[in-house]
Amino acid sequence: MSFVTVNNVSVKGIGACVPTQVYNNLSYQHVTEPERELFIKTTGIKERRVADAQTSTSDMCFEPAKQLIDKLQWDKSEIDVVIMVTQSPDYFIPGSAVILQDRLGLKKSCLAFDINLGCSGYVYGLYVLSNLLSSGQLKKGLLLVGDKSTVSTSYTDKSAYPLFGDAGSATALEFEEKANTMYFNLSSDGSGKDAIIIEHGGSRHGIQDDTFDLVDIEPGVQRAKRHLKLDGIDIFNFALREVPANVNELYNASQKNMSDTNYFVFHQANKLINESVRKKLKITDTTKVPYSINQFGNTSSASIPLTMITELTEQLSNHRQTLCLCGFGVGYSWGSAIIDFDKIVCLPLIEI
Amino acid sequence: MISVEEFTNQLAAEFEDVEPNTIFPDTNYRDIKNWSSMYALIIIAFIDANFDVQLNAENLKSTQTVRDLYNVVCEKMK
Numbered sequence: 001m002s003f004v005t006v007n008n009v010s011v012k013g014i015g016a017c018v019p020t021q022v023y024n025n026l027s028y029q030h031v032t033e034p035e036r037e038l039f040i041k042t043t044g045i046k047e048r049r050v051a052d053a054q055t056s057t058s059d060m061c062f063e064p065a066k067q068l069i070d071k072l073q074w075d076k077s078e079i080d081v082v083i084m085v086t087q088s089p090d091y092f093i094p095g096s097a098v099i100l101q102d103r104l105g106l107k108k109s110c111l112a113f114d115i116n117l118g119c120s121g122y123v124y125g126l127y128v129l130s131n132l133l134s135s136g137q138l139k140k141g142l143l144l145v146g147d148k149s150t151v152s153t154s155y156t157d158k159s160a161y162p163l164f165g166d167a168g169s170a171t172a173l174e175f176e177e178k179a180n181t182m183y184f185n186l187s188s189d190g191s192g193k194d195a196i197i198i199e200h201g202g203s204r205h206g207i208q209d210d211t212f213d214l215v216d217i218e219p220g221v222q223r224a225k226r227h228l229k230l231d232g233i234d235i236f237n238f239a240l241r242e243v244p245a246n247v248n249e250l251y252n253a254s255q256k257n258m259s260d261t262n263y264f265v266f267h268q269a270n271k272l273i274n275e276s277v278r279k280k281l282k283i284t285d286t287t288k289v290p291y292s293i294n295q296f297g298n299t300s301s302a303s304i305p306l307t308m309i310t311e312l313t314e315q316l317s318n319h320r321q322t323l324c325l326c327g328f329g330v331g332y333s334w335g336s337a338i339i340d341f342d343k344i345v346c347l348p349l350i351e352i
Numbered sequence: 353m354i355s356v357e358e359f360t361n362q363l364a365a366e367f368e369d370v371e372p373n374t375i376f377p378d379t380n381y382r383d384i385k386n387w388s389s390m391y392a393l394i395i396i397a398f399i400d401a402n403f404d405v406q407l408n409a410e411n412l413k414s415t416q417t418v419r420d421l422y423n424v425v426c427e428k429m430k
Contacts, residue, residue, distance in 0.1 A: 034386045042390050233409045240400050276397050
């Protein structure tokens with residue numbers, strides 16, 4: 001367990017963005033109709049948003065960031081940090097945060113860097129950014145989190161293709177004395193690196209003759225080494241083993257009660273996993289566990305802010321809310337947080 | 353622990369699309385109509401939720417029938 005707290009920082013606003021293009025899993029011709037129906041019923045994923053070839057991950061973060069700055073009436077010269085969390089950056093190099101620093105018109109003295117995390121990335125990103133702001137030397141920061149996961153999935157891989165949707169997000173944080181403490185519990189286990197992996201293209205294997213060759217793995221699963229591989233059973237076991245324990249530790253260490261938490265916003269992995277986690281945590285009130293997965297699929301690092309925008313805008317805009325956020329997946333990497341949100345700005349969902 | 357027959361009935365109830373009285377303790381669960389890897393996840397979720405036992409990929413590979421699954425669960429509950 002790595003239980004840590006951050007003081008003097010509050011979240012001011014959140015925006016999320018999805019592509020306009022809708023893919024309906026009922027139309028996924030690669031598998032039979034009964035298989036499609038079982039998939040939708042089990043994973044909860046009926047529709048996903050898929051970015052077109054021209055739209056990058058940073059595009060899906062730029063729009064909410066720009067609109068959030070406007071809505072909060074932030075002076076761009078006051079933004080001291082911009083962090084991008086993604087595993088589908090616009091380029092291998094340079095990082096996407098630096099590109100967005102310029103595109104958003106932020107000052108040159110703004111810190112800008114990327115963090116390479118997926119499904120756990122929003123919680124980690126909140127921790128890193130709030131830490132940078134908590135001393136008060138840097139005052140305002142943007143956390144940009146998103147993925148264009150569909151760029152790496154193989155159409156002929158039924159174990160990955162119908163799961164993922166694309167999305168981006170922006171979260172504005174600010175130094176604020178006496179803000180309520182944020183609590184985090186963050187963990188890692190790299191022994192699970194092979195459960196979710198894109199094997200070729202990096203410095204380990206580079207691009208080889210067979211990088212783009214489609215290979216039959218099992219019935220219905222055909223992909224190349226450049227594609228995302230996902231081992232559903234291993235991930236399920238990882239989630240059941242680690243996620244409820246991580247959240248319980250967080251509540252014990254923070255001496256908070258789960259009954260005082262308004263909502264539990266989990267990474268939208270798939271409904272079967274998330275419901276199993278919910279049951280293990282003995283959260284019986286299902287209205288406290290919102291889902292956006294039905295419409296947007298697994299949107300990787302963006303799934304938590306996207307769910308907050310699509311499912312909790314009314315509550316977050318008008319009331320003080322205590323949320324438990326929990327991300328888990330690729331790495332393995334996972335973490336949870338208890339954070340108070342006090343009438344924050346929630347942008348309407350942006351479509352590009 | 354419940355009987356293998358009761359275990360079979362409860363598991364069969366998880367497979368909503370499967371016709372009643374077609375799954376028995378000695379049914380090879382991979383022979384279920386329209387079997388797909390999604391069923392493996394449903395089995396894992398069912399066993400976790402009801403018996404607090406986690407099946408891994410090896411447990412699934414080494415089992416054929418519903419009775420085999422039941423025996424693994426019994427073993428792990430010890």
